[in-house]
Structure formats: structure tokens, C-alpha cells
Amino acid sequence: xxxxxxxxxxxxxxxxxxxxxxxxxxxxxxxxxxxxxxxxxxxxxxxxxxxxxxxxxxxxxxxxxxxxxxxxxxxxxxxxxxxxxxxxxxxxxxxxxxxxxxxxxxxxxxxxxxxxxxxxxxxxxxxxxxxxxxxxxxxxxxxxxxxxxxxxxxxxxxxxxxxxxxxxxxxxxxxxxxxxxxxxxxxxxxxxxxxxxxxxxxxxxxxxxxxxxxxxxxxxxxxxxxxxxxxxxxxxxxxxxxxxxxxxxxxxxxxxxxxxxxxxxxxxxxxxxxxxxxxxxxxxxxxxxxxxxxxxxxxxxxxxxxxxxxxxxxxxxxxxxxxxxxxxxxxxxxxxxxxxxxxxxxxxxxxxxxxxxxxxxxxxxxxxxxxxxxxxxxxxxxxxxxxxxxxxxxxxxxxxxxxxxxxxxxxxxxxxxxxxxxxxxxxxxxxxxxxxxxxxxxxxxxxxxxxxxxxxxxxxxx
Amino acid sequence: xxxxxxxxxxxxxxxxxxxxxxxxxxxxxxxxxxxxxxxxxxxxxxxxxxxxxxxxxxxxxxxxxxxxxxxxxxxxxxxxxxxxxxxxxxxxxxxxxxxxxxxxxxxxxxxxxxxxxxxxxxxxxxxxxxxxxxxxxxxxxxxxxxxxxxxxxxxxxxxxxxxxxxxxxxxxxxxxxxxxxxxxxxxxxxxxxxxxxxxxxxxxxxxxxxxxxxxxxxxxxxxxxxxxxxxxxxxxxxxxxxxxxxxxxxxxxxxxxxxxxxxxxxxxxxxxxxxxxxxxxxxxxxxxxxxxxxxxxxxxxxxxxxxxxxxxxxxxxxxxxxxxxxxxxxxxxxxxxxxxxxxxxxxxxxxxxxxxxxxxxxxxxxxxxxxxxxxxxxxxxxxxxxxxxxxxxxxxxxxxxxxxxxxxxxxxxxxxxxxxxxxxxxxxxxxxxxxxxxxxxxxxxxxxxxxxxxxxxxxxxx
Numbered sequence: 001x002x003x004x005x006x007x008x009x010x011x012x013x014x015x016x017x018x019x020x021x022x023x024x025x026x027x028x029x030x031x032x033x034x035x036x037x038x039x040x041x042x043x044x045x046x047x048x049x050x051x052x053x054x055x056x057x058x059x060x061x062x063x064x065x066x067x068x069x070x071x072x073x074x075x076x077x078x079x080x081x082x083x084x085x086x087x088x089x090x091x092x093x094x095x096x097x098x099x100x101x102x103x104x105x106x107x108x109x110x111x112x113x114x115x116x117x118x119x120x121x122x123x124x125x126x127x128x129x130x131x132x133x134x135x136x137x138x139x140x141x142x143x144x145x146x147x148x149x150x151x152x153x154x155x156x157x158x159x160x161x162x163x164x165x166x167x168x169x170x171x172x173x174x175x176x177x178x179x180x181x182x183x184x185x186x187x188x189x190x191x192x193x194x195x196x197x198x199x200x201x202x203x204x205x206x207x208x209x210x211x212x213x214x215x216x217x218x219x220x221x222x223x224x225x226x227x228x229x230x231x232x233x234x235x236x237x238x239x240x241x242x243x244x245x246x247x248x249x250x251x252x253x254x255x256x257x258x259x260x261x262x263x264x265x266x267x268x269x270x271x272x273x274x275x276x277x278x279x280x281x282x283x284x285x286x287x288x289x290x291x292x293x294x295x296x297x298x299x300x301x302x303x304x305x306x307x308x309x310x311x312x313x314x315x316x317x318x319x320x321x322x323x324x325x326x327x328x329x330x331x332x333x334x335x336x337x338x339x340x341x342x343x344x345x346x347x348x349x350x351x352x353x354x355x356x357x358x359x360x361x362x363x364x365x366x367x368x369x370x371x372x373x374x375x376x377x378x379x380x381x382x383x384x385x386x387x388x389x390x391x392x393x394x395x396x397x398x399x400x401x402x403x404x405x406x407x408x409x410x411x412x413x414x415x416x417x418x419x420x421x422x423x424x425x426x427x428x429x430x431x432x433x434x435x436x437x438x439x440x441x442x443x444x445x446x447x448x449x450x451x452x453x454x455x456x457x458x459x460x461x462x
Numbered sequence: 463x464x465x466x467x468x469x470x471x472x473x474x475x476x477x478x479x480x481x482x483x484x485x486x487x488x489x490x491x492x493x494x495x496x497x498x499x500x501x502x503x504x505x506x507x508x509x510x511x512x513x514x515x516x517x518x519x520x521x522x523x524x525x526x527x528x529x530x531x532x533x534x535x536x537x538x539x540x541x542x543x544x545x546x547x548x549x550x551x552x553x554x555x556x557x558x559x560x561x562x563x564x565x566x567x568x569x570x571x572x573x574x575x576x577x578x579x580x581x582x583x584x585x586x587x588x589x590x591x592x593x594x595x596x597x598x599x600x601x602x603x604x605x606x607x608x609x610x611x612x613x614x615x616x617x618x619x620x621x622x623x624x625x626x627x628x629x630x631x632x633x634x635x636x637x638x639x640x641x642x643x644x645x646x647x648x649x650x651x652x653x654x655x656x657x658x659x660x661x662x663x664x665x666x667x668x669x670x671x672x673x674x675x676x677x678x679x680x681x682x683x684x685x686x687x688x689x690x691x692x693x694x695x696x697x698x699x700x701x702x703x704x705x706x707x708x709x710x711x712x713x714x715x716x717x718x719x720x721x722x723x724x725x726x727x728x729x730x731x732x733x734x735x736x737x738x739x740x741x742x743x744x745x746x747x748x749x750x751x752x753x754x755x756x757x758x759x760x761x762x763x764x765x766x767x768x769x770x771x772x773x774x775x776x777x778x779x780x781x782x783x784x785x786x787x788x789x790x791x792x793x794x795x796x797x798x799x800x801x802x803x804x805x806x807x808x809x810x811x812x813x814x815x816x817x818x819x820x821x822x823x824x825x826x827x828x829x830x831x832x833x834x835x836x837x838x839x840x841x842x843x844x845x846x847x848x849x850x851x852x853x854x855x856x857x858x859x860x861x862x863x864x865x866x867x868x869x870x871x872x873x874x875x876x877x878x879x880x881x882x883x884x885x886x887x888x889x890x891x892x893x894x895x896x897x898x899x900x901x902x903x904x905x906x907x908x909x910x911x912x913x914x915x916x917x918x919x920x921x922x923x924x
Contacts, residue, residue, distance in 0.1 A: 106811065106813065108812065108813035109811040109812050109813045111811065131707070150652060151656075153650055157650065162650060162652075164656065165627070174901070178897050178900075179897075180895075180896065180897045180898040181896065181898060182898055184874070184875065184876045184894075185810075185811045185874040185875070186810055186811060186841075186842055186843075186870075186874065186875040186876045186879065187809070187811075187812075187842060188615055188619065188624060188809045188838075188841045188842070188843050188876070188880055189809065189876040189878075189879065190612060190613040190614075190615075190624075190663055190878050190879060190881065190882045190883070191876045191877050191878045191883055191887065191890075191891060191894050191895070192883055192891055192894075192895060192899070192902050192920055192921070193660060193663065193668070193902045193905060193906075193920075194613075194626065194656075194659040194660060194662065194663050194664075195898055195901060195902065197656040197659035197660070198655060198656060198659070198660050198905075200656065201652055201654075201655065201656050202655050202656075218706075218707050218708070218709045220709055221709060241570050244572065244680075245593070245680050246680070247680040247683060247745075247746075247747035248747050249747070283709075284751070285708055285709035285710050285711070285755065285758065286751065286754040286758065288750055288751065288754045289746070289748065289750065289751030289754055289755070292748040292750045292751055293747065293748060293751070296747065296748065347648040347649070347651065348647075348648055349568065349571040349573065349647045349648060349649075350570065350571050350649075351568065351570035351571045376650075379648075379649050379650045380648055380649060381648075381650050408648075412646070412647040412648065413646065413647070413648040414646045414648045414650070414651040414652075414653045415653050416651075416652050416653050417648065417650035417651065417652060418652050419652065420652045421652070421653055421654055425653065428653075429653060429654055432646075432653050432654075433642075433643075433653070433654060434642065434643065435640050435641075435642045436642040436643060436644055436657055437654070438640075439636070439642060439657055439909070440654050440655045440657065442908050442909065443655060443905060443908065444655075445908075446904050446905060446907075446908040447901070447904065459654070
């Protein structure tokens with residue numbers, strides 16, 4: 001990595017000329033507010049925070065930073081879970097807070113063009129009147145730009161795909177200040193290299209997303225919910241495979257382990273079986289299709305030995321059934337008031353899911369660590385949540401996380417299903433990608449030769 | 463582009479050592495058999511045809527070719543439509559005919575790992591006993607490697623996506639002989655740059671696919687078909703938008719124009735309305751869902767002014783209804799025994815589809831050219847088919863094609879929805895990608911500095 005230069009007063013003047021005096025700050029409060037995301041990684045402040053208001057300003061800032069070898073870290077709303085937007089080398093923090101507008105709704109095309117700073121929940125609220133929505137939902141009200149940069153996913157990915165599957169076109173500012181577009185508003189395109197997906201998931205290390213056209217989906221007219229308990233993780237996961245094999249196309253297929261279910265039950269109004277639990281959701285255009293589907297799901301669950309089964313097509317009842325899952329993180333945090341949480345994120349082919357889960361249970365029992373499992377089972381994705389109180393607890397969680405990651409890789413999986421690499425997962429990429437990692441380095445070198453874009457993330461010197 | 467060297471007798475010896483004496487030929491018959499695809503582009507022979515039998519052999523051939531600056535062109539089965547696999551600069555033709563095996567069926571994961579030379583129809587025949595299939599279907603029995611290299615799509619893409627959406631992991635041989643893997647068998651992965659999608663659709667110009675793990679889908683238990691006639695293209699396309707907006711999730715949504723419908727009707731047993739016609743197919747896990755869906759489709763078609771409507775859930779009747787669409791190309795060729803065909807391939811956002819179609823109709827009428835339109839309307843993709851008899855006819859078809867491409871780009875679309883760039887579309891990439899094309903060149907230069915991989919395709923010197 002090249003040595004970076006400090007942000008000098010002369011450079012601050014030039015930056016202020018680009019974004020205007022109101023779009024730049026070196027106040028400690030602003031630096032502190034953009035020094036840390038929601039992960040356990042240590043805070044690190046930038047030297048200056050900049051709020052661009054246009055793609056051209058972003059490009060101009062990058063060009064200047066590139067010329068002077070100043071690091072630039074893009075920032076959505078700071079809900080990342082792997083330190084993805086911590087300005088580890090100082091320099092410029094590029095906040096997209098003011099680039100948060102809907103540029104155009106293409107309702108007939110089921111598309112919307114947005115600026116990157118818009119929160120996906122805010123976007124969906126605005127899209128409701130068109131009967132359309134942007135399906136990826138990582139939980140927090142993450143910015144769309146951040147979701148694309150990290151290829152965020154979430155609960156509905158089993159049906160609708162991850163962020164990468166729900167974007168058609170982007171405008172990207174390159175390190176040298178070029179503004180390019182990648183992809184097309186045409187849903188089909190075989191016209192050259194897929195640069196769109198090269199920039200999606202690159203966490204701002206290859207270019208900075210300044211605009212995106214997203215795929216939208218009609219809001220489902222009818223939805224149903226299922227909550228079913230199982231005697232073992234094995235039988236729960238066999239049910240996941242069977243439900244997917246049936247062609248039922250679930251919109252969510254979530255697993256909570258027995259420990260987590262017990263913990264959630266300590267909250268008023270939650271009444272889960274204290275066994276491994278599957279939460280499911282189905283979407284349909286016709287109510288009749290929904291009812292037939294629920295019968296089929298119940299039959300599959302019973303064949304797989306389900307010890308409890310509740311289902312509904314009623315909206316209020318559906319929300320009640322899903323309440324514990326949707327609020328599981330808040331409930332867990334509330335139940336551990338004196339703890340910090342580390343959330344692991346690995347994914348494996350679904351057939352390897354039982355072995356992965358059994359391995360985590362074995363680690364938990366033999367190492368005597370408290371942890372909870374909650375996962376997007378339909379995608380083979382699990383989050384192991386570790387509450388810890390001190391340095392030793394953190395170190396143990398990190399050690400166990402490393403073991404789980406290596407197990408996931410051994411099972412043909414990945415070190416991160418949806419949180420991205422950021423700071424925390426960079427050390428596992430050699431094991432996951434082998435010589436493919438050298439190709440990633442070649443591309444990084446070609447597109448950002450001075451290494452100014454989000455340094456210290458994704459690709460880290462060995 | 464660097465100057466290439468000829469394939470010398472000494473080099474033939476070295477190649478024979480890699481693939482064995484039975485895996486190499488310079489016989490004119492073999493060169494001729496691999497000199498042309500199904501496009502209108504002129505044949506050009508390689509200097510030697512090689513049939514590798516393993517990924518390592520492919521890598522070793524590339525390493526040797528790279529050292530000696532010999533062009534290498536990968537070949538699946540030659541069903542391309544843009545000259546994608548014509549060895550334009552001679553050198554080595556790398557045929558995957560003998561690398562056509564299923565490596566492993568991961569039935570519980572709905573995945574299969576294959577060698578690139580397997581035909582997708584052969585693959586699906588072998589997968590039938592697992593109740594699974596690989597959905598992209600470009601018509602011909604294209605090789606999976608060729609489909610991935612060109613990001614082929616086809617009739618079912620509106621529901622199941624293009625080739626790029628149905629692949630999880632690949633092994634790729636690089637120009638310098640490194641063998642890497644890209645992607646993961648985990649359906650979710652946010653671990654660094656998406657190299658998988660960089661190689662998919664790169665038409666063998668960045669690396670050569672030597673193995674692929676594909677996503678599979680359960681074979682639908684129940685299918686229905688609809689054939690509906692409309693008073694205008696406009697009303698047909700409004701129906702497409704309405705059907706998609708209803709949440710019905712069609713598995714196919716195809717348009718045939720009135721001229722094409724009239725032409726198809728000249729064949730025994732075909733009885734289409736001689737108007738713009740929509741062909742639809744729906745897949746469902748339960749029969750009841752299907753029936754309710756058909757009622758909804760009929761209602762939408764009637765609201766949009768359909769002048770005829772036929773639907774069925776019966777398998778034989780469905781096949782009969784779709785017969786004309788599935789055999790449209792053969793029928794067209796048979797009806798024009800003395801003509802060659804050029805098939806255009808552009809796609810636009812669906813809202814721009816009526817304007818694109820109206821433009822083609824206007825060109826047809828004002829320029830007095832015979833052409834037929836058939837398209838994947840659900841994706842905004844149209845193929846204009848031009849029969850021609852001589853040089854002048856070919857030149858006119860090319861001119862009209864150029865106008866249609868520029869119109870598609872003006873409407874926010876692409877010069878190629880599913881056929882790839884190959885030779886024919888390279889000249890339109892500057893208009894489609896602008897400075898993004900320079901980024902593609904940068905990546906090509908970084909990964910294939912000697913330009914040996916499929917030269918003359920995708921990126922062509924200005």
C-alpha cells in the first residue's frame with residue numbers, strides 16, 4: 001500500500017470549493033459520529049467529513065484525493081457489521097446523507113432510480129403507493145448504497161435474492177474521477193463484461209456508487225406465515241430442503257435454535273416451542289394458492305416429525321407469529337444489558353447446514369461459551385450471536401468465530417454470507433479464494449493504483 | 463493488439479504432449495467443422511483443433527499459447543449467433559466436446575457440477591430422475607460452457623433468470639495457465655469481488671471456463687399455457703406489464719407479431735390469430751393455484767382488449783398451443799428455402815417496448831424489407847428476423863439492424879439481450895457503455911496482457 005498524505009488546510013480549501021462550505025466539517029463531533037459502525041471493531045476517525053450533493057462532486061473529490069494520495073471511505077448510515085465503513089486510515093469520510101433522493105420511479109418497468117444515501121425502508125415507504133417494493137431487507141434501515149456495496153441480503157433473500165440480484169444499473173465514480181455507468185435498465189444484457197456485479201459487493205474499494213437503478217417487485221397480495229417446532233436441528237433442516245424441493249417458493253425460511261427460542265420466550269407475549277423452530281412466510285397472487293400451499297407445508301412438517309405447527313393467512317396473526325423473529329436481536333440485547341454482541345455470518349450449501357450447526361453446538365458445549373443461533377436457513381446462512389463482557393470474552397468469541405469460519409469453508413461455504421468482508425473477514429479470504437484472490441488484487445491495482453478507496457478493507461496485505 | 467505467431471510444427475508437438483496424440487488435429491475437415499457458428503459471420507479456420515480432456519490440460523494449453531503469443535478460441539458446440547466462437551485470428555481452437563460429463567449432482571442443494579462441454583438439453587435429460595432442471599433454454603442444445611460464456615437466456619428467463627442467474631461457482635483457466643475457482647456453492651456469498659459474474663458473459667476473452675456448478679430448480683408439478691391475440695402490439699405489451707404487475711410470475715411471456723403469426727399459420731395444424739399474439743406459461747406447485755391464476759390472466763387479457771384467448775392446464779393441449787412458438791424458427795426457415803437469416807437481438811425496459819416495436823414496424827414499411835418479430839416480451843427482448851438472398855439483402859438487413867440497435871440504446875436498452883457481443887455487436891459497445899468500455903479494456907489488459915483469449919471478440923480496437 002502506498003503511503004497516504006495528511007489532509008492539509010490547503011486541501012480542505014479545495015474540498016470546500018467542490019462541495020461548498022456547508023458540505024464539509026472537521027468538527028470532532030462529526031468525526032466521532034462517522035468513526036464506527038454497528039460492529040465490534042474499534043472506532044477510528046477520519047480527518048474530514050464531506051457531504052457531497054451530486055455524483056459530480058463525488059467524482060471531483062475522488063480525483064483530488066487520488067492526486068494527493070488521501071484515503072477516501074464511503075459512508076451510508078453506519079449500520080455495517082464488519083467495520084466496512086470505518087475510515088481506518090483517516091483521510092476523507094464521504095457521507096451520502098444528503099444524496100438520499102428518489103431520482104425517478106419507473107413504475108411500468110418495476111424499477112426505481114435512487115441516490116445511494118436513501119434508506120431502504122424509507123424507499124419502500126415511498127414506493128408503497130405504486131404497489132411495488134425493493135425486497136432485500138437486512139433488518140436495519142441501511143442505505144441502498146451501503147447495501148449494494150456490501151451485497152446485503154436478509155430474510156427475504158430465499159425468494160427474491162440478495163442486493164446483487166435486485167440492481168440493474170449503477171453510476172460509479174472511479175478513483176481517478178471518471179464517472180461511468182454500468183449495467184442497463186434492460187433486465188437482459190449480454191453486452192460485454194458485467195461491471196455492475198464487479199462493483200456490487202466491492203465495499204467501495206473499486207469505485208463509489210453514486211446512483212442505482214433497482215429492480216422492484218409487486219407487493220404480494222396475500223401472505224401466510226408458519227411457525228413450526230422440531231425435535232432436532234437435523235429434522236428442521238430436512239424440512240427446509242423438502243419445502244424448497246416442493247416448489248413452494250417460500251419468501252422467508254428462518255431457523256432459531258432451542259437456546260434462542262428459550263431466551264425469546266422470556267419476553268411477554270412470545271410463546272415459541274423451546275425446540276429448534278422454523279419461521280416461514282409465503283407470498284401469492286391469489287388467496288386460494290396460499291391455502292393449498294399451507295396444507296402442503298403442514299404435510300411436509302408433519303412428515304419430518306414437527307412437534308408443533310401454527311399457520312395463518314391473517315395479517316395480524318401473521319405479524320404476531322413473526323414478532324419474536326423480527327425482534328430477536330432487540331430482545332437478545334435487552335436480555336443481556338451488560339454485554340456487547342459479536343454476530344458471526346457464515347453460509348454453506350444447504351446439505352451441509354446440519355453439520356455446520358452440529359459443529360457450533362459442539363463448540364458451544366465443549367468450550368462453555370454462551371451463544372445463540374439464528375439463521376436464514378433457506379439460504380444455508382447462519383448467524384451465531386456471542387454476548388461478551390470483557391476482553392477475554394471477546395477473544396474467545398473471535399477464536400470460536402475463526403473455527404466456525406474454517407468449518408464453513410471446509411463444507412464448501414463462505415466466511416461471509418451477507419455482512420461483507422470489511423475489516424473482520426479479510427484474513428479468511430486466502431482460505432476461501434486461493435489464487436482467485438490474486439485476481440482480485442490485480443483488478444484492485446488496475447482500478448485504484450494508489451489504493452485510496454476504502455483502504456484496509458477486503459484486500460489486506462498479507 | 464499484439465502480433466500473433468503461427469502454430470509451428472514444434473508447437474504442435476508440445477500441444478500433443480499436453481492433450482495426447484488423439485486430442486489434436488490439423489486435418490482440414492476438423493478445421494472446417496470449427497470455423498463457423500450458426501451466425502451469418504464468415505467462416506475462419508483455426509490452425510489446429512484441440513480436444514482437452516481435463517481442466518489441467520486446458521490450463522497447460524493456455525500457458526503454452528500465452529508464452530508463444532498464439533490465439534486461443536474456446537468452442538462449445540458452435541450454436542452461437544454472433545460469431546462468438548469463430549477463430550478469427552487462427553491459432554488454437556479449444557473444443558470442449560470431450561469435457562461433457564456431469565461431475566457431481568448435489569440433489570439436496572439443487573445444484574449440479576458439470577464440465578463445460580455438456581449440452582443443456584442432455585444435462586436436463588440426466589437430471590430428470592432427480593426432479594430438477596437447469597432452467598435457461600436458448601433453444602438449441604448449446605453447451606453449458608458456451609451458455610455461461612455468452613450469458614445465454616431464452617424463453618424461461620422472465621421467471622428463472624439468464625445463465626448468469628443460474629450459476630454459483632466456476633473453475634476458470636487464466637491466460638497465464640493459472641486455474642482458479644470463482645464463486646461458491648453457498649447460494650449467498652459477500653466475500654470479496656464477484657469474479658464469477660466477471661467471467662460469465664466475457665465470451666472467453668478473460669479466461670476459459672473449465673467447470674461450473676449450476677443452480678437447479680424443482681421441475682414444476684403443474685403447468686398451464688395461454689395463447690391470446692390482441693388488436694395491437696400496444697395492447698399486447700400493456701398486457702405483459704399488467705400480468706407481471708399482478709404478481710402472477712409467468713414462466714414464459716412471448717410475443718409474435720402479426721406477420722409472423724400469419725407466416726406460422728401456413729403450416730398444417732397451426733391456428734393462430736393473425737394479430738399480435740402472446741404466448742404464456744405458468745408453473746405452480748399446486749393445481750388449484752394454477753386454475754386461479756388462469757382466471758386472473760383471462761380477466762387481464764380481456765380488460766386489455768384481447769380478441770382471442772385460449773388456455774389449458776392439460777399437458778398435450780399445452781404442447782399443442784406452444785408448438786408454433788417452439789418451432790417458429792424451423793417453420794420460418796422452411797417457408798424461405800432460398801434465404802439466409804440474420805437474427806437481431808436487442809432489449810429495452812418493458813415500458814419502451816411498444817415504441818421499439820413501432821419503430822421496427824415503421825422501418826419495415828418505409829424500407830420495404832421483409833422481417834418477422836418474435837420476442838421474449840416479458841423481458842423487453844425482441845428478435846427481428848431478416849431473411850435475405852444476396853449481398854444487397856444482407857447489407858440492407860445490417861443497416862436496419864444498426865438503426866434498431868441505436869433506437870434500443872436511445873430507449874435505455876442494450877445492443878444484445880442474450881446473444882452476446884461476438885463479432886457483430888462489438889462496434890455498438892462504445893455507444894452503450896461510454897467510458898465504462900475503457901474499464902473493460904483495463905480489465906482485459908490486466909488479465910490477458912498478450913490478448914491471446916478469443917481475439918477479435920467483445921473488445922475490438924477502435
